[in-house]
Amino acid sequence: MAKRGIEKQLNILDYALSSLWRRRTKNLSILLVFSAVIFLVASFLMVSKALSDRAGQLLVAAPEITVQRMSAGRQEAIPLAHGERLQGIFGIRRVVPRVWGYYFDEVTGANFTVLGVDPLQMPGGDGLATALARGRLPEEGEAGMVVVGQGVVETLALENRQLFSLFRPDLSLKTLTVSGEFAKETGIMTADLLLMHPAEARDLFLIAPGFATDLCISVANSREIETIARKIAELLPDCRVLTRPQIQKTYQVVFGWRSGFASICLLSAVAAFIILAWDKASGLAPEERREIAILKVLGWETADVLAVRFWEACLVSGLAFLLGMLSAFAHVLFFSAFLFRPILLGWSVLAPGLSLVPALALGDFLLLAAFTVLPYLAATVIPAWRSATVPADSALGG
Amino acid sequence: MLIALENVCKIYNQGQANEVRALSGIDLSVEAGSMLCLKGPSGSGKSTLLAIIGCVFPPTSGRAAIAGKQLARLPDRFLTIHRRESIGFIFQKFNVLPELTVLENITLPLLPLGISPRERRQRAKTLMERLGIAHRENFPAGQISGGELQRVAIARALINRPPIILADEPTAHLDTPLSREFMAIMQQLQAEGKTIVIASHDPLVFEHPAIDRQVAIQDGRIHVP
Numbered sequence: 369m370a371k372r373g374i375e376k377q378l379n380i381l382d383y384a385l386s387s388l389w390r391r392r393t394k395n396l397s398i399l400l401v402f403s404a405v406i407f408l409v410a411s412f413l414m415v416s417k418a419l420s421d422r423a424g425q426l427l428v429a430a431p432e433i434t435v436q437r438m439s440a441g442r443q444e445a446i447p448l449a450h451g452e453r454l455q456g457i458f459g460i461r462r463v464v465p466r467v468w469g470y471y472f473d474e475v476t477g478a479n480f481t482v483l484g485v486d487p488l489q490m491p492g493g494d495g496l497a498t499a500l501a502r503g504r505l506p507e508e509g510e511a512g513m514v515v516v517g518q519g520v521v522e523t524l525a526l527e528n529r530q531l532f533s534l535f536r537p538d539l540s541l542k543t544l545t546v547s548g549e550f551a552k553e554t555g556i557m558t559a560d561l562l563l564m565h566p567a568e569a570r571d572l573f574l575i576a577p578g579f580a581t582d583l584c585i586s587v588a589n590s591r592e593i594e595t596i597a598r599k600i601a602e603l604l605p606d607c608r609v610l611t612r613p614q615i616q617k618t619y620q621v622v623f624g625w626r627s628g629f630a631s632i633c634l635l636s637a638v639a640a641f642i643i644l645a646w647d648k649a650s651g652l653a654p655e656e657r658r659e660i661a662i663l664k665v666l667g668w669e670t671a672d673v674l675a676v677r678f679w680e681a682c683l684v685s686g687l688a689f690l691l692g693m694l695s696a697f698a699h700v701l702f703f704s705a706f707l708f709r710p711i712l713l714g715w716s717v718l719a720p721g722l723s724l725v726p727a728l729a730l731g732d733f734l735l736l737a738a739f740t741v742l743p744y745l746a747a748t749v750i751p752a753w754r755s756a757t758v759p760a761d762s763a764l765g766g
Numbered sequence: 767m768l769i770a771l772e773n774v775c776k777i778y779n780q781g782q783a784n785e786v787r788a789l790s791g792i793d794l795s796v797e798a799g800s801m802l803c804l805k806g807p808s809g810s811g812k813s814t815l816l817a818i819i820g821c822v823f824p825p826t827s828g829r830a831a832i833a834g835k836q837l838a839r840l841p842d843r844f845l846t847i848h849r850r851e852s853i854g855f856i857f858q859k860f861n862v863l864p865e866l867t868v869l870e871n872i873t874l875p876l877l878p879l880g881i882s883p884r885e886r887r888q889r890a891k892t893l894m895e896r897l898g899i900a901h902r903e904n905f906p907a908g909q910i911s912g913g914e915l916q917r918v919a920i921a922r923a924l925i926n927r928p929p930i931i932l933a934d935e936p937t938a939h940l941d942t943p944l945s946r947e948f949m950a951i952m953q954q955l956q957a958e959g960k961t962i963v964i965a966s967h968d969p970l971v972f973e974h975p976a977i978d979r980q981v982a983i984q985d986g987r988i989h990v991p
């Protein structure tokens with residue numbers, strides 16, 4: 369008996385397949401539209417997931433507290449003496465001056481991030497050496513030594529050259545020697561990075577000795593970040609104090625806005641698709657009506673006719689889901705999500721050539737399935753319900 | 767009695783503005799193995815009566831027992847199951863699906879019965895050979911001649927091996943030789959023990975020697991001259 373039931377479903381599946389094949393042009397166009405919607409939504413989800421993962425990594429490396437001197441609402445160089453004044457605050461583990469800035473390369477139009485910091489004092493600095501693909505970190509007192517990211521190597525076409533020059537603000541040339549290269553895997557953080565000792569960075573930007581752009585502060589107990597930040601703000605009224613959670617929040621607001629905008633666009637695509645599917649499925653063509661009436665008068669039950677529609681919808685939506693997912697995966701992995709870069713990567717200028725690893729949380733995956741496959745199933749099976757109740761005697765005719 | 771109708775009435779669209787009383791007070795019994803012809807003018811109710819015998823819908827009132835089952839108040843689903851076990855229907859318009867092949871059309875009633883493709887093909891092959899359409903097996907049904915279509919319809923009616931064969935105006939679209947051939951096939955089936963009910967106002971049918979009994983219908987009632 370159970371065997372008969374399975375055999376029956378196989379027969380019906382077989383019929384559904386041949387019925388799909390008979391209307392192949394129509395079904396193919398639905399398949400394409402459906403795949404395209406899945407592709408767009410899945411790419412988007414994958415990109416935003418990949419980006420927020422990456423951003424998370426970035427933020428982990430960000431200092432717990434950053435102190436910047438402000439003047440007339442703009443950031444100014446901060447005297448190192450400020451750092452010494454902080455030593456009295458209990459709970460501060462270390463104050464590391466940093467010369468941080470952007471270097472715009474006129475020739476290539478690229479923006480580099482220049483980070484002048486003693487690598488051994490940086491938070492997580494001891495791990496830096498492992499981020500190198502080759503070479504070593506510059507040592508104290510070595511003049512003109514720099515570690516560069518892979519993006520910099522490419523932009524400046526360094527290949528195996530060790531020497532290159534950058535312009536100081538007064539247009540004199542500063543010659544730098546490559547002492548090492550960051551590994552490609554650390555691209556999100558290091559692609560556009562030039563890491564050197566603070567003295568070198570001061571020289572490049574022509575910042576007076578005894579000054580830095582900001583002070584990075586690490587604390588002994590991360591639960592005290594806010595308290596310590598407040599104390600610093602009281603002690604240094606001319607400074608802006610940024611904490612990691614704050615930066616995280618700002619970032620989330622910006623990123624959230626972008627992804628929210630994109631979600632709305634994508635949701636409208638999904639909605640349009642659902643309407644299309646509904647329209648296509650609910651209008652029962654006379655020949656479909658006739659087919660159903662014939663099947664019913666030949667002994668097919670309403671449930672059997674519905675099962676045909678159900679299998680058809682499952683096959684179409686399953687295939688579309690698979691196609692859309694695979695192409696989204698390829699889009700993100702091999703083509704770096706080029707369709708979404710303009711929307712999502714406002715900050716990609718800072719991280720050129722970063723590669724994305726597609727990832728999709730199970731929840732997102734299910735959500736996507738729920739928003740596309742389920743409406744399609746409903747849009748085909750529910751109208752079929754109405755049509756399957758076409759009375760058998762309409763096939764009799766006079 | 768294989769078919770026993772008592773005081774059967776059928777009203778279409780009951781209680782609505784377009785209500786039609788198609789049959790009233792029909793008493794009819796058909797013995798197993800006999801061949802009966804329902805004749806009457808257009809609109810007299812032949813198709814309706816055939817549909818009730820064929821378990822397509824139950825009568826509005828009265829009793830109808832087909833192949834040992836009472837149809838009145840049988841839910842739709844059981845009517846369907848009973849129909850596919852006991853009835854082979856040959857429709858006036860043939861009712862084949864033109865995009866399906868001859869083989870696929872013939873085996874349509876077997877799909878919901880859970881019969882494997884191999885057995886389906888086996889059964890269809892036997893019938894197609896017998897009816898002389900084996901060479902059309904893989905032709906789309908839309909591309910074969912009227913006489914061949916009729917045989918496809920017959921093969922499809924026989925595929926579930928029903929005891930009762932019903933045919934509604936089977937010769938309406940056939941010329942004289944093909945109509946004769948159709949009746950010859952019916953005669954053979956009767957000889958094999960099938961019970962056959964044909965609705966037709968074609969003299970070639972109701973005057974055929976194989977017909978055991980003619981029943982005249984007029985305005986939804988059995989007409990006794």
Ligand SMILES: Nc1ncnc2c1ncn2[C@@H]1O[C@H](COP(=O)(O)OP(=O)(O)OP(=O)(O)O)[C@@H](O)[C@H]1O
Pocket residue numbers: 761765766778779786787788806807808809810811812813814815
């Ligand atoms: N589905 C239906 N809904 C409403 N009225 C119907 C329906 N089917 C048939 N009728 C009506 O019932 C009456 C009997 O119709 P039926 O088709 O049984 O006659 P018939 O003898 O088969 O006619 P024909 O020779 O034209 O096939 C007719 O008046 C017809 O208009």
Ligand SMILES: [Mg+2]
Pocket residue numbers: 765766812813814934935
């Ligand atoms: Mg009729």
